[in-house]
Amino acid sequence: MTPERWNQVKTVLAAVLELAPEDRGKYLSVACADDAELRRQVEGFLDDEQQISTGFLEREALVDAAADFAERETSFWIGRRVGRYQIVESIGAGGMGEVYRAVRADDQYRQEIALKMVRAGSDSALVVKRFRNERQILAGLEHPNIARLLDGGTTETGTAYLVMELIRGRLITDYCRQQALGVPERLNLFVMVCSAVQYAHQHLVIHRDIKPGNILVTSDGIPKLLDFGIAKILSPEDQDTQDATNTLFRALTMRYASPEQIKGEPITTATDVYSLGVVLYELLTGESPYGNNTNAGEQSIKAILHSDPPKPSTVIRAVRRESETSSGKNRHGRYLNRSSQISADLDNIVMMSLRKEPQRRYGSVEQFAEDIRRSLHDLPVVARKDTARYRASKFIVRHKPGVIAATLVSLMMIAGIAITAQEARIARRRFNDVRSLANSLIFDIHDSIRDLPGSTPARRLIVERALQYLNQLVERVGRRCQLAA
CATH class of the missing domain: 1.10.510.10 (Transferase(Phosphotransferase) domain 1)
Structure with a gap:
């Protein structure tokens, strides 16, 4: 069996062993759905486990016994000295270790630390290896958001321990x-x-x-x-x-x-x-x-x-x-x-x-x-x-005040242009009306009095005044049209 295959087998087997016997088959159907060989290998270990197990390891009794043992073991360490540190109280427990609050007791300086020890009864070669592996990992990690390793060693009885920063x-x-x-x-x-x-x-x-x-x-x-x-x-x-x-x-x-x-x-x-x-x-x-x-x-x-x-x-x-x-x-x-x-x-x-x-x-x-x-x-x-619409929406949210201000300015400019254009159209209409009036004065009225005796001065005056007004109107309307453009 390769290490990779063994890793799969032991992971599935570890999960199965936590289940009641009647639930194990259902779990294996899910976990090994596509791998019949994996199920066969796991079931082989389960058969061995059933042969080894006898009535004295019933679930409730085992749990109660483990709890009583863990409580006695925790009490055993309270007040004892481990290396330079004296254990004060238990503050936590993990899958393979107990964590205690301890103080430095060698009269050099006062320091409170967290002391983690291998849980009694869990000191198998694997657990000790993992414990030492954790110590080696922490020794190489220095980060403000990772609890620091301060020290480590083994007790006189060979129990491995870690000395870590106490996190309150x-x-x-x-x-x-x-x-x-x-x-x-x-x-x-x-x-x-x-x-x-x-x-x-x-x-x-x-x-x-x-x-x-x-x-x-x-x-x-x-x-x-x-x-x-x-x-x-x-x-x-x-x-x-x-x-x-x-x-x-x-x-x-x-x-x-x-x-x-x-x-x-x-x-x-x-x-x-x-x-x-x-x-x-x-x-x-x-x-x-x-x-x-x-x-x-x-x-x-x-x-x-x-x-x-x-x-x-x-x-x-x-x-x-x-x-x-x-x-x-x-x-x-x-x-x-x-x-x-x-x-x-x-x-x-x-x-x-x-x-x-x-x-x-x-x-x-x-x-x-x-x-x-x-x-x-x-x-x-x-x-x-990532779409243009999504990026545009995020830009608008980030720059909401600026976008609102730019929108208002744009609306004001559009309104101003529209008003100016409207005034230019009105001016052009007036120009056309006045031009029509001037044409009527110059041509219609001028021609109607042309044959009257002594009308020459009046005709001249009509033409001069009409031309003068038209020139002024053209100049004024031209300036407005330039502004509108």
């Missing part, structure tokens, strides 16, 4: 909700998270577990990306050995996992783009793209693999309608004021990041973040089809 913050979703942030503020916060992920990608590291639980926001509004425990190094010399030695390890969080993670396909930077898209969807709507009950069940897996989620603006409009028909305040009330702020551009940005095919998502996290920045400044985005 809240989950990014909780922070946005409690601070009642609007859409622009949420987007700016999210762009900072993208900056951290892009920095990791530039250092050939894929996080693979981006979710609100791994993004804390400090009281200063600075997001920090945590937990590179299942991160993947992209360097060719590390990739083969890392994937080849993986065993049954649940290297994903289903709610934020990409389709390729669920199917056990190759992982790329597009995987982190997808997970970031899920986080952004939640920041905008308060909902998961596939509902808030996402787990390893068949329906959830099928939705992630095959269903397109509704656009964020559609979700918000549905919530508004629900609120209007509800007699009391519903749980979505805090999101209603954002419905008008989610533009068509933002809808398309989110939906592009959540595409099923990795190659159809954004080419990089930086491109994803840049589209968000462009949407904030009403610039054309990659996620929308």
Whole structure:
């Protein structure tokens, strides 16, 4: 079996083992629909698992025992000293580690840190390898939005630990909700998270577990990306050995996992783009793209693999309608004021990041973040089809005062030209009327008195006055026509 094939088998098998026996067949029908050999290999491992399992590992009993053991193990470390640090309290737990708040206890200087230790009972070769891999990854990452590694080592009993910057913050979703942030503020916060992920990608590291639980926001509004425990190094010399030695390890969080993670396909930077898209969807709507009950069940897996989620603006409009028909305040009330702020551009940005095919998502996290920045400044985005009409509409939105002023000036100029042209037409009509009168004086009246005795002076006067008036009128009308032109 090749390392790539083993990676697929172990990923599907890890998901199957989390399901009840009666649900496993349905999941395999979905996950292995186009690969009968993959299903055969997974079912072979399941047969071995059933032969090994006996009645003492019932689900409820196992869960209770694990919880009791974890509580005892956590209590065991409180107050103990690890290296230069004394553990004060437990502040979190992950898939393979426990995180404690600790203080430096060597009398050199006072410092509070986060101390992460391999969870008791999880110190297999794979977990220890991943733990050391996380330490190596963090040692090479220096970014203001990534929790810093300060130290690391092993206890006297051989338990591996990391010493990290202590982040006092809240989950990014909780922070946005409690601070009642609007859409622009949420987007700016999210762009900072993208900056951290892009920095990791530039250092050939894929996080693979981006979710609100791994993004804390400090009281200063600075997001920090945590937990590179299942991160993947992209360097060719590390990739083969890392994937080849993986065993049954649940290297994903289903709610934020990409389709390729669920199917056990190759992982790329597009995987982190997808997970970031899920986080952004939640920041905008308060909902998961596939509902808030996402787990390893068949329906959830099928939705992630095959269903397109509704656009964020559609979700918000549905919530508004629900609120209007509800007699009391519903749980979505805090999101209603954002419905008008989610533009068509933002809808398309989110939906592009959540595409099923990795190659159809954004080419990089930086491109994803840049589209968000462009949407904030009403610039054309990659996620929308580029047309002249679309670009013109964005230009108008960006320069609305100038466009309005230019339109008003243009209308005033058009009105002025129309008025001037109208006056010129009136002047020409008057000129024609006067010319007709002058012609009548010169020719009709002149000719009618031509034969009267002593009419010569009168005829001369009529002709002179008519010509003088016509010349003045021609000069005046000519000036008006020049102005009108």
